[in-house]
Amino acid sequence: MLKIILFTCITFALSSSICFAEKPHGPKPEVIEITVGSKDGGMQFSPDELTFERGKYYKLVISNPSQDDHYFTSDAFSTHIFTRKVEVMGTGGKTIAEIHGAINDMELKPGAKLEWYFYPMTKGKNLKLFCHKKGHEAAGMIGKINIVGPLSFSK
Numbered sequence: 550m551l552k553i554i555l556f557t558c559i560t561f562a563l564s565s566s567i568c569f570a571e572k573p574h575g576p577k578p579e580v581i582e583i584t585v586g587s588k589d590g591g592m593q594f595s596p597d598e599l600t601f602e603r604g605k606y607y608k609l610v611i612s613n614p615s616q617d618d619h620y621f622t623s624d625a626f627s628t629h630i631f632t633r634k635v636e637v638m639g640t641g642g643k644t645i646a647e648i649h650g651a652i653n654d655m656e657l658k659p660g661a662k663l664e665w666y667f668y669p670m671t672k673g674k675n676l677k678l679f680c681h682k683k684g685h686e687a688a689g690m691i692g693k694i695n696i697v698g699p700l701s702f703s704k
């Protein structure tokens with residue numbers, strides 16, 4: 550009897566761990582990258598214009614290669630998308646935090662990297678992106694975001 554229970558437990562543990570390992574981590578996102586600031590101290594977003602298609606699933610990788618703190622701020626963008634999560638990447642590329650909910654303002658310390666998973670929902674043109682660190686917007690840290698196309702959900 551004990552053997553059967555033990556066998557059942559092991560089988561269950563094995564199959565569930567296999568199932569868990571094979572379980573897809575949600576749909577596959579299209580990856581877009583942007584940097585805030587630059588290694589040589591440049592005050593810019595690169596690229597400074599982002600265009601997303603409605604209903605597609607995206608992972609926007611935001612990183613700060615500079616020695617300064619920078620913001621990725623867009624009040625309008627957050628009202629046009631559905632955020633699944635933002636993952637905060639630690640050293641070695643491991644996720645150290647997940648943030649959920651509507652997000653419109655993020656500060657990235659030097660070397661920081663974030664991964665923003667979202668669905669663009671409503672059309673938008675020239676949605677303002679900027680860094681509100683003192684003087685940074687005037688120095689060139691400004692960009693725009695567009696959301697285009699019909700609403701069709703990717704698989």
Ligand SMILES: [Cu+2]
Nearest residue numbers: 619680682685
């Ligand atoms: Cu800045």
